Amino acid sequence: MSEIRGLRVYLQPAFLVCAGVLALAGVGMDRLHVEKVAFRPKKSFDLLDEKRLSPYIVVSKDKIENEEVVRELGTTDYIQWVLEDPQVGADSAVRKCSLFITYYELPDYVPHVPEECYMGVGYQVLASEGVTFQIKGTSGPLEGKRIEGRYVVFSGADSKDWLGDTQYPVLYLFNVNGVYAGNREDARWLLNRYIFSAHVYFCKVEWKFFNTSFGQRIYPNKREALGASEKLLGVVLPILEGEHWPQWPVVSEKQSIGTRRG
Secondary structure: OHHHHHHHHOOOHHHHHHHHHHHHHHHHHHHHOOOOEOOOOOOOHHHOOHHHHOOOEEEEEOOOOOHHHHHHHOOOOEEEEEEEOOOOOOOOOOOEEEEEEEEEOOOOOOOOOHHHHHHOOOOEEEEEEEEEEEOOOOOOOOOOOEEEEEEEEEEEEOOOOOOOEEEEEEEEEEEEOOEEEOOHHHHHHHHHHOOOOOEOOEEEEEEEEEEEEOOEEEOOOHHHHHHHHHHHHHHHHHHHHHHHOOOOOOOOOOOOOOOOOO
16 A cells, blocks of 8 residues: 555656656757867968057967877967067066967867966966956957956966066956857856857967066056956957857858857
8 A cells, every 4th residue: 555655656747747848858858969060260370360460569479389288278279479569668567468369169168267277387366356348449349348358366486587476467258159258157158058059169368468677577467457458359359250260150050949149
């Protein structure tokens, strides 16, 4: 008799409805599975036109020689350039900028934020906060647009600083299928949003301002870094949007559910 009473639980309407929904969901997820296709950029970052970066001048281009580091990075489509802004004073802390852009054409997660990478080599995070950039200096649709990003202050020994201990800010943002995200959590949310899309990419734009004075590395304060960032992004983002990031939505794409930007 107790076994019969136990079975009655599974015959309750609420239980049957839940079981039915879960069964349908399982079938639906199986049918909605979409095989990912490499979402290649319009043009490799290696072909980025330096002249388009004006007023910035490219003073160096670095490539990662260590193959293990490249594998850990997860992509070979990146640039690691140092830019110089001749429009600011020769002793300005935002005179030079280390620009690091990475593109992922088959992303399944969002790796490598500076908070983890820098800490992995011995630096400490002193502050980390969300910031908003108001794009300036471009005549296109980005002019005046407000874009979220991240501002992180690190502390640690710098071999280029004879005083030893330094503090400096690093800034970054993401773009997922044409949508900007100011932190890794938001970028992950966007990737999940496009889980049923055959085409998904994400790109991380990371930069750091600095200069050298009397053999010592100098870095900007928060106000200086944010102001210089808005100028930098007004130059860099229109180039990425217009010449490198692929078009979204993909006109020929057949999707199981609607995930296009509205």
